[in-house]
Amino acid sequence: MTKGAWAYWPLIPRLFPYLKPYRGLVVVSLLLSAFAVVIGVLEPWPLAFMVDTVLGNHPVPDVIRHVIGPRDRATLLVLAALSGLVLVASRNLMTVVHEYVNTRLHQWIVLDFRSDLFQHAERLSVSYHDSKPTGQLMSQMNWLPDYAGGLLLGIPPLVQSLVTLVAMFVIAINLDPILALLALTVVPVMYYSVGIYAARIVPRIQKVRGLEWQTLSIVFEAMAMMRVIAAFARERYEFRRFRTQGETAAKARVGLTVRQTLFSLVVNTWTAAGTALVLGVGALHVLHGQLTVGELLVFLSYIAAVYTPLETISSSIGSMQQQLVNLQGAFMLLDAEPEIVDAPDAVNLERPQGAVAFDHVYFHYKGRSGTLRDISFAVQPGQRVAIVGPTGAGKTTLVSLIKRFHEAKTGSVLIDGIDVRKLKIASLREQVSVVLQTPELFSGSIADNIRYGRLDANEAEVIDAAKSANAHDFIERLPNGYKTELGEGGAQLSVGERQRICVARAFLKDSPILILDEPTSSIDSKTETVILDALDRLSLQRTTFVIAHRLSTIRHADLILVVDQGQLVERGTHEELLGNNGLYRQLHDVQMGVDLIERLSRRVIAIDPVDGIEGDADGSRALIAQVQRSLAAALKGTVSQEALAHAAALLVQSVEPMLAKDSPNARKILRALRSKNPLADPSIAGAFSDALVELRDLAEDLGLGAKEAYA
Ligand SMILES: Nc1ncnc2c1ncn2[C@@H]1O[C@H](COP(=O)(O)OP(=O)(O)O)[C@@H](O)[C@H]1O
Numbered sequence: 001m002t003k004g005a006w007a008y009w010p011l012i013p014r015l016f017p018y019l020k021p022y023r024g025l026v027v028v029s030l031l032l033s034a035f036a037v038v039i040g041v042l043e044p045w046p047l048a049f050m051v052d053t054v055l056g057n058h059p060v061p062d063v064i065r066h067v068i069g070p071r072d073r074a075t076l077l078v079l080a081a082l083s084g085l086v087l088v089a090s091r092n093l094m095t096v097v098h099e100y101v102n103t104r105l106h107q108w109i110v111l112d113f114r115s116d117l118f119q120h121a122e123r124l125s126v127s128y129h130d131s132k133p134t135g136q137l138m139s140q141m142n143w144l145p146d147y148a149g150g151l152l153l154g155i156p157p158l159v160q161s162l163v164t165l166v167a168m169f170v171i172a173i174n175l176d177p178i179l180a181l182l183a184l185t186v187v188p189v190m191y192y193s194v195g196i197y198a199a200r201i202v203p204r205i206q207k208v209r210g211l212e213w214q215t216l217s218i219v220f221e222a223m224a225m226m227r228v229i230a231a232f233a234r235e236r237y238e239f240r241r242f243r244t245q246g247e248t249a250a251k252a253r254v255g256l257t258v259r260q261t262l263f264s265l266v267v268n269t270w271t272a273a274g275t276a277l278v279l280g281v282g283a284l285h286v287l288h289g290q291l292t293v294g295e296l297l298v299f300l301s302y303i304a305a306v307y308t309p310l311e312t313i314s315s316s317i318g319s320m321q322q323q324l325v326n327l328q329g330a331f332m333l334l335d336a337e338p339e340i341v342d343a344p345d346a347v348n349l350e351r352p353q354g355a356v357a358f359d360h361v362y363f364h365y366k367g368r369s370g371t372l373r374d375i376s377f378a379v380q381p382g383q384r385v386a387i388v389g390p391t392g393a394g395k396t397t398l399v400s401l402i403k404r405f406h407e408a409k410t411g412s413v414l415i416d417g418i419d420v421r422k423l424k425i426a427s428l429r430e431q432v433s434v435v436l437q438t439p440e441l442f443s444g445s446i447a448d449n450i451r452y453g454r455l456d457a458n459e460a461e462v463i464d465a466a467k468s469a470n471a472h473d474f475i476e477r478l479p480n481g482y483k484t485e486l487g488e489g490g491a492q493l494s495v496g497e498r499q500r501i502c503v504a505r506a507f508l509k510d511s512p513i514l515i516l517d518e519p520t521s522s523i524d525s526k527t528e529t530v531i532l533d534a535l536d537r538l539s540l541q542r543t544t545f546v547i548a549h550r551l552s553t554i555r556h557a558d559l560i561l562v563v564d565q566g567q568l569v570e571r572g573t574h575e576e577l578l579g580n581n582g583l584y585r586q587l588h589d590v591q592m593g594v595d596l597i598e599r600l601s602r603r604v605i606a607i608d609p610v611d612g613i614e615g616d617a618d619g620s621r622a623l624i625a626q627v628q629r630s631l632a633a634a635l636k637g638t639v640s641q642e643a644l645a646h647a648a649a650l651l652v653q654s655v656e657p658m659l660a661k662d663s664p665n666a667r668k669i670l671r672a673l674r675s676k677n678p679l680a681d682p683s684i685a686g687a688f689s690d691a692l693v694e695l696r697d698l699a700e701d702l703g704l705g706a707k708e709a710y711a
């Protein structure tokens with residue numbers, strides 16, 4: 001017997017606690033098993049009695065005569081037939097009850113085990129889930145509890161077989177010791193075959209199971225990534241990937257099954273040989289008068305009754321091995337320690353003021369180095385902090401330390417002066433709202449999704465939150481309003497709409513600390529305004545961390561932190577940082593240029609030909625240049641050329657509809673645009689307030705008071 005075969009068995013006692021709540025059912029099930037043993041042992045005797053005493057000439061055995069007294073042959077015949085019937089009927093009845101009891105046990109144990117896995121998976125840190133394929137976790141949760149239940153319920157039948165075996169052996173040895181011993185010759189073979197099974201077949205089972213899991217993960221991932229697959233027209237590629245993997249798994253499974261059946265062939269042959277041996281020698285003993293025909297029948301039925309369980313023992317031990325291997329997977333999941341747990345003396349965080357400080361924080365992901373290095377800063381309650389920096393600088397990681405998705409390796413993160421490691425995680429996360437780059441929604445109604453922010457919120461509060469998030473109008477326009485059922489991920493809404501639902505969720509949660517991780521980066525610039533407006537409102541009275549890819553959205557931050565390669569390279573207000581001529585200035589200038597080009601090109605594409613504009617790129621560029629010159633004159637040369645170009649493009653763009661050929665005012669507006677101070681024209685200044693707001697912001701950025709900018 002190989003050691004590997006038994007290595008997993010110590011796992012079984014770990015399952016016993018799952019039986020505890022169902023002690024009553026377990027006792028009933030065990031009693032039924034014991035009853036089954038008794039019936040199993042009794043069952044062949046009516047037949048033996050029939051053959052020996054009713055048909056043959058053997059006297060009625062003493063035991064029976066004691067019970068029923070002397071009777072004639074006909075009565076005995078009826079009694080034998082009836083007792084046979086009673087035994088079979090009670091066995092069948094018992095099977096029904098047993099099935100019911102076991103099914104109940106099985107279902108509840110499986111549910112309890114699955115609940116444990118579910119809860120544990122939820123407790124595991126975000127980093128655990130980042131490093132494990134979701135498909136694997138899904139199938140673990142799906143299958144493993146079934147195995148665990150199957151294993152536990154597989155034990156009583158095994159014990160029942162063994163007890164039956166012993167009971168029958170005791171009776172058999174009284175009937176005919178030699179024959180009984182002969183029948184036992186098969187047992188060592190069985191024992192060894194289990195060992196072989198465990199050594200040769202179980203490892204293959206593990207391998208095949210692994211392959212099948214991989215196939216399932218491909219399916220799972222593909223279904224989750226359907227949009228990307230469709231967008232890249234990679235259906236055939238994905239299908240081929242799935243198919244190849246599936247074929248490998250299928251071939252391996254076929255190979256395994258062939259081995260398994262070959263194995264049972266060998267075992268069956270052995271038991272057949274055993275049966276033949278007993279039949280032959282038994283018949284000889286009958287001829288010599290050592291045994292009656294009825295007793296031989298009892299022997300044969302015992303052998304059948306024992307060999308069948310023996311055969312199934314070998315395969316059920318085998319399959320239990322297999323289930324144990326899987327169970328080990330489940331325990332590995334259960335044993336995976338959440339990296340981040342509550343300290344024993346952790347305290348609840350009541351609604352904090354919202355002061356956040358980083359004190360010499362270092363952090364790196366497993367296998368990486370220097371993700372965050374020596375980060376220190378302090379934020380007052382209610383301040384608005386912007387975090388900027390190139391992609392991969394560590395911005396997301398930095399804010400994830402606040403809600404303790406990850407933990408500082410050295411240094412500490414403090415909320416209201418308390419180290420977050422001293423806080424109960426759940427209470428901490430309750431105080432931090434997050435709006436992420438990709439809005440993530442659950443399937444369920446829109447109202448449910450908003451209510452996720454605070455589960456006990458009533459309908460009015462949900463609607464209020466939606467209004468604050470600028471989401472109410474579009475929700476009302478949906479045919480089912482707040483009751484609209486969202487598919488997985490909310491796919492039937494636009495990204496902007498989804499994001500507004502997430503913002504509403506954050507409104508409802510109403511926590512004093514707010515994290516906005518590039519909340520508008522996947523949203524078009526028109527919707528962005530609507531969302532930024534809601535976010536501005538959301539961040540009032542809250543300590544807000546906003547990671548922004550568009551610097552124009554953060555220039556009013558109280559503090560801007562510039563992160564580069566895990567380090568805090570600059571900090572200050574927008575004006576201070578622009579003055580520093582450092583990384584922020586670079587990012588800013590690049591972005592202004594990008595914005596400008598973006599707007600100019602949009603402008604060039606869109607403009608309609610009118611007098612004075614040739615209707616081509618050159619013409620519109622010329623017009624913008626002209627406007628820019630006029631603005632420069634109006635702003636007395638205090639504004640950079642870049643900003644002026646930006647403003648000019650904006651202005652031209654926003655008056656574009658009025659420049660159309662058939663518009664009566666086209667000429668007048670064109671003249672105003674080209675004049676010394678286009679903003680002096682009330683029809684421009686009045687009608688295009690959007691552009692003016694941006695222009696004013698721009699002027700403020702550049703240290704120019706609003707009045708001077710377009711007085
Ligand atoms: N779960 C993770 N495991 C390992 N490395 C990660 C993980 N998440 C991010 N990183 C790495 O950490 C660095 C910082 O990432 P991140 O904070 O997401 O940057 P940013 O948000 O500034 O774009 C990057 O180099 C990134 O590759």
Ligand SMILES: [Mg+2]
Nearest residue numbers: 395396397517
């Ligand atoms: Mg990020």
